[in-house]
Amino acid sequence: MAEWQDNVAWNALYLNNHDQPRAVSRFGNDSQYRKKSAEMLAMVTFLQKGTPFIFQGEEIGMTNCKRQNITDFQDVEALNIFENLRSSGLSADKALELLNLKSRDNSRTPMQWNSEKNAGFSTHKPWIAVNNNYQEINTEADRQADDSIFSFYQKLIALRSQEESLTEGKFQLISADDSEIFAYVRALEGEKILIIGSFADKKVKYNIPAELKIADAQLLLSNYPHTQNAELQKICYLQPYECLTYKLS
Structure with missing residues (x-):
């Protein structure tokens, strides 16, 4: 991909x-x-x-x-x-x-x-x-x-329409060596959106790359309604097949 x-x-x-x-x-x-x-x-x-x-x-x-x-x-x-x-x-x-x-x-x-x-x-x-x-x-x-x-799916379509970074932004793969997490950033004119997806059927630990500034990150969408990752931390734990999208400042 x-x-x-x-x-x-x-x-x-x-x-x-x-x-x-x-x-x-x-x-x-x-x-x-x-x-x-x-x-x-x-x-x-x-x-x-x-x-x-x-x-x-x-x-x-x-x-x-x-x-x-x-x-x-x-x-x-x-x-x-x-x-x-x-x-x-x-x-x-x-x-x-x-x-x-x-x-x-x-x-x-x-x-x-x-x-x-x-x-x-x-x-x-x-x-x-x-x-x-x-x-x-x-x-x-x-x-x-x-x-x-x-x-x-409706929420995803709406999100793509609302966030220009998700249509026009550059793609940057992160954590390429992680066998359980697929994560990437879409970046446009200083704005970054972080997408994280777990391919594991168990709870997994994920370290956010140090180069990403996550202070005041805003959770845009998740497939778990009461996710413990509402506030993004440098170390986060994802539930089975959890996915998260954040807007970074």
């Missing part, structure tokens, strides 16, 4: 498309921390330099679809890979496990609008099966939830 920022004048910002598995399953935690990791991934992607894209279902945290049989797959690539894996000696169960993680069919399941038949996508049988979790994960349910992912 950082390499794109350095080498491309203006980026297309995305983690999901129809040729990739679902981002929340690939980079986050699609069970216990599905909502938090979906929001964290949205923040660290959306606030970079470029034009953000939302792939269908990403805004409600749609996940990979676990299939029980190779006949449930539609993607020709997946079918060919399955045959190759079996020919190389891999068991059918192990081959299915790998395809469930990486198949392009994961992102091609119908949009989950509600808990009705076929997730409200169609009154007819779709060309590919709806994800079995559609009764829990759907647009209607998310829009009604207090911790709505869709609502968090």
Whole structure:
């Protein structure tokens, strides 16, 4: 992600498309921390330099679809890979496990609008099966939830519109060697905005780089409603998949 920022004048910002598995399953935690990791991934992607894209279902945290049989797959690539894996000696169960993680069919399941038949996508049988979790994960349910992912996306879009640094500012990666934290600064005419995202499913310690002036830092957005990091300190502790955006003085 950082390499794109350095080498491309203006980026297309995305983690999901129809040729990739679902981002929340690939980079986050699609069970216990599905909502938090979906929001964290949205923040660290959306606030970079470029034009953000939302792939269908990403805004409600749609996940990979676990299939029980190779006949449930539609993607020709997946079918060919399955045959190759079996020919190389891999068991059918192990081959299915790998395809469930990486198949392009994961992102091609119908949009989950509600808990009705076929997730409200169609009154007819779709060309590919709806994800079995559609009764829990759907647009209607998310829009009604207090911790709505869709609502968090709205806040991110509003924040990009309000803060010129997030559209015109330079991108600077920080803490590049940290394996659990992805953090960067957007800077424009003396103003800096700090974005921090935790990719860990546990509480983690993060040291703010010494060169950043954090006195009077203003918390603009977080995916934890009562974050202990409301006041930024040189050493902060992030909850699982917590994300934070601060305006620095």
